[in-house]
Amino acid sequence: MNRFIERNIVWIFPLPAALFILLMMAFPVLYTFWVSFTDWSVASGGNVHFIGLKNYYDLLNNPRFFNAVKMTFYFTILAVGVETVLGVIIALILNREFWGKGIAKTILLLPMVATPVAIGLAWTLFYEPTIGLANYTLRSLGLQASSWLASRDMVVPALAIVDIWEWTPMIALIVLAGLASLPVEPFEAAKVDGASAFQTLRYITLPLLYPTILVAVVLRSIDAFKTFDIIYTMTAGGPGFASETLNIYAYSLGFGYFNFGAASSALVALLAIVLGSSLLTLWVRKTWEI
Amino acid sequence: MRKVCLLLAVVMTLVLIAGCGGGEPAKPAADPAKPFAGKTIRFVAANHNWTDVIKPLIPEFEKQTGIKVNMESYEEQQLTPKLTTEFTSNASTIDVFMTRPLQEGRLFSKNKWYENLSPYLADAKKTPAEWDWKDFKKSAIDAVTLEGTVYAVPVVTEGEIVYYRKDLFEKAGLKAPTTLEELEEAAKKLHDPANGIAGVVVRGQRNPSVTQFSGFLFSFGADFLKNGRCVLDTPESLKAFQYYGRILKNYGPMGVTNMSWPQAQALFQSGKVAIWIDASTLVGPLMDKEKSAVYDKVAFTTFPAGPAGAKPYDVVPWALAVAAQSKNKDAAWEFAKWLTSKDIMNKAIAKQQTVARNSSWADKEATKNWPAGFAEVVAKTGQISLSYDRPLMTAVVEARDVIGDVIVKSIETGGTADLAPMLKDATIKVNEMLAKNNEGGK
Numbered sequence: 001m002n003r004f005i006e007r008n009i010v011w012i013f014p015l016p017a018a019l020f021i022l023l024m025m026a027f028p029v030l031y032t033f034w035v036s037f038t039d040w041s042v043a044s045g046g047n048v049h050f051i052g053l054k055n056y057y058d059l060l061n062n063p064r065f066f067n068a069v070k071m072t073f074y075f076t077i078l079a080v081g082v083e084t085v086l087g088v089i090i091a092l093i094l095n096r097e098f099w100g101k102g103i104a105k106t107i108l109l110l111p112m113v114a115t116p117v118a119i120g121l122a123w124t125l126f127y128e129p130t131i132g133l134a135n136y137t138l139r140s141l142g143l144q145a146s147s148w149l150a151s152r153d154m155v156v157p158a159l160a161i162v163d164i165w166e167w168t169p170m171i172a173l174i175v176l177a178g179l180a181s182l183p184v185e186p187f188e189a190a191k192v193d194g195a196s197a198f199q200t201l202r203y204i205t206l207p208l209l210y211p212t213i214l215v216a217v218v219l220r221s222i223d224a225f226k227t228f229d230i231i232y233t234m235t236a237g238g239p240g241f242a243s244e245t246l247n248i249y250a251y252s253l254g255f256g257y258f259n260f261g262a263a264s265s266a267l268v269a270l271l272a273i274v275l276g277s278s279l280l281t282l283w284v285r286k287t288w289e290i
Numbered sequence: 291m292r293k294v295c296l297l298l299a300v301v302m303t304l305v306l307i308a309g310c311g312g313g314e315p316a317k318p319a320a321d322p323a324k325p326f327a328g329k330t331i332r333f334v335a336a337n338h339n340w341t342d343v344i345k346p347l348i349p350e351f352e353k354q355t356g357i358k359v360n361m362e363s364y365e366e367q368q369l370t371p372k373l374t375t376e377f378t379s380n381a382s383t384i385d386v387f388m389t390r391p392l393q394e395g396r397l398f399s400k401n402k403w404y405e406n407l408s409p410y411l412a413d414a415k416k417t418p419a420e421w422d423w424k425d426f427k428k429s430a431i432d433a434v435t436l437e438g439t440v441y442a443v444p445v446v447t448e449g450e451i452v453y454y455r456k457d458l459f460e461k462a463g464l465k466a467p468t469t470l471e472e473l474e475e476a477a478k479k480l481h482d483p484a485n486g487i488a489g490v491v492v493r494g495q496r497n498p499s500v501t502q503f504s505g506f507l508f509s510f511g512a513d514f515l516k517n518g519r520c521v522l523d524t525p526e527s528l529k530a531f532q533y534y535g536r537i538l539k540n541y542g543p544m545g546v547t548n549m550s551w552p553q554a555q556a557l558f559q560s561g562k563v564a565i566w567i568d569a570s571t572l573v574g575p576l577m578d579k580e581k582s583a584v585y586d587k588v589a590f591t592t593f594p595a596g597p598a599g600a601k602p603y604d605v606v607p608w609a610l611a612v613a614a615q616s617k618n619k620d621a622a623w624e625f626a627k628w629l630t631s632k633d634i635m636n637k638a639i640a641k642q643q644t645v646a647r648n649s650s651w652a653d654k655e656a657t658k659n660w661p662a663g664f665a666e667v668v669a670k671t672g673q674i675s676l677s678y679d680r681p682l683m684t685a686v687v688e689a690r691d692v693i694g695d696v697i698v699k700s701i702e703t704g705g706t707a708d709l710a711p712m713l714k715d716a717t718i719k720v721n722e723m724l725a726k727n728n729e730g731g732k
Binding site for chain 2: 128
């Protein structure tokens with residue numbers, strides 16, 4: 001017995017972790033791939049047939065799919081773009097010493113730890129055009145009120161604002177950690193050379209920070225591509241399909257229409273997009289050596 | 291030490307793999323009056339006013355029968371996915387559940403997830419005569435019968451009615467609208483955005499709007515389906531879509547295309563809208579002094595007449611079904627029967643639930659706590675109505691999305707968009723869905 005363990009110790013210890021990954025991660029993904037090649041649908045009475053690439057063919061012939069892809073990118077780029085700029089600025093501010101820094105840091109973290117569905121409901125009320133705070137503020141300032149979530153032009157920016165409010169702190173935190181780990185020497189050298197504060201930021205801090213910022217952007221983008229809870233609770237993809245992202249579309253196919261085959265193919269498309277974007281970012285990082 | 295490590299690894303692996311198993315509780319001695327004593331059933335309900343009314347009564351049932359009821363409840367948007375996932379897995383432990391006949395009746399029947407209740411109703415031992423199946427409204431029985439078999443017991447019915455602010459109507463010298471033209475005029479007259487008051491609100495969100503739009507569609511002389519084919523591309527249908535978009539764009543609140551009933555109800559409760567058209571079951575919170583700023587100013591009337599007369603819906607939104615996968619079907623039937631018995635239905639109607647039993651309505655005493663005029667409007671609606679509010683088909687959710695998209699576009703343009711080609715397109719799509727599931731097409 002003891003010798004058995006001795007000989008096989010290399011795989012006995014990682015076994016629980018390996019099994020966990022196999023059961024909880026690899027299996028669902030592979031199973032989704034498999035389902036995406038079938039016509040599994042509750043509406044057809046539950047008989048499952050292999051239909052090859054038919055689901056993908058249907059997907060590519062459906063304008064709703066392309067609309068969803070467009071909205072997914074629009075939402076992600078808008079939200080993550082603003083989050084990155086704000087997050088870096090906040091991190092740079094928090095990196096300095098000032099009175100009340102501890103409190104400011106704690107308050108900054110609050111949106112991140114709140115429940116997304118509750119956030120969605122609170123913001124829905126905030127955006128409600130007649131009784132909500134958003135329009136009340138606009139009207140008191142003498143500005144034109146907006147329909148917010150019910151307006152095709154405003155709905156994605158309005159949703160992105162919620163995402164920005166919730167997730168800018170995450171980028172700020174990652175960048176702050178990056179700032180703390182920067183070497184001191186370049187800054188001292190810059191000081192000796194008489195560089196201005198802006199020059200230091202532009203030519204030393206930011207270039208040294210790029211790898212950290214990139215990691216933050218990749219992590220945040222993966223999440224933003226998959227955003228579900230706030231969109232589902234606030235608009236359910238509406239008005240019409242104006243805020244329907246791929247994840248909402250896939251949910252609708254799966255748990256609205258109960259067409260699991262088509263839903264799986266949409267999810268595989270989402271996976272491809274997320275994976276593709278992440279790989280592209282990493283490739284850019286490698287070739288540009290940042 | 292190594293042994294301990296191996297043991298640890300094995301235990302951790304097992305913990306990951308193993309599910310949780312529960313033991314059977316000990317059975318008490320048999321009592322002929324309580325044949326199901328000691329059994330436990332699982333009841334999955336929807337969050338609904340009716341559920342709030344019956345929940346505190348369940349201990350009575352447990353005492354009478356010795357059956358333990360484990361109840362859980364979900365929002366309606368979460369309930370269908372929950373049921374579907376459990377039943378698809380074939381490992382469901384659900385015994386009794388609430389179901390929406392118009393929304394999922396066909397889908398669930400097709401998958402054989404409902405226990406066929408006809409044999410239970412026919413068996414005098416399982417269903418004593420005094421429980422009285424014939425006491426249910428005829429239209430409600432029809433709603434839960436598919437190809438001759440009964441798959442659920444209707445709980446409540448709900449009709450499309452008009453809620454309006456009597457104070458605003460009096461001030462403007464208006465009477466309750468009896469036609470769609472009068473409705474539009476009243477909405478126009480009362481629409482006062484400068485003071486934050488909208489003339490009229492009806493649901494405008496893509497999917498939820500379809501059911502409330504149905505009354506307008508029918509009253510203009512159109513329908514969703516006819517002989518199993520979609521007929522939304524008729525001139526009457528076009529007029530209904532235009533009308534709906536026009537009144538909501540011109541006299542509706544801002545943001546109506548993101549409104550389902552909770553948002554519309556909140557607006558009406560806070561006194562920001564003069565007329566609201568929706569289901570009769572939503573009356574409770576309007577009359578609640580704590581929640582409603584207008585509880586003493588609400589009046590009701592029946593759905594106004596269009597070119598084809600007044601044709602609101604009156605449907606069975608919720609029914610009780612026994613799961614075909616249940617292992618305690620007889621105990622489950624006992625519970626479903628009790629929940630829909632005359633006694634419980636009478637208690638529910640006293641709390642303003644529009645129950646599906648005729649005998650409950652015959653008792654004038656039961657509705658004495660209802661708001662003035664409400665019971666009459668509900669009764670009248672029952673007489674003039676159609677028994678459905680959406681296309682009756684398996685792919686109903688998908689069809690609602692397609693139809694709702696046209697409704698949204700109509701609202702956004704005030705009915706002035708070129709809706710005819712959109713309706714033609716929607717009709718083709720709905721017909722494709724029907725064909726895909728081998729429905730209609732005759």
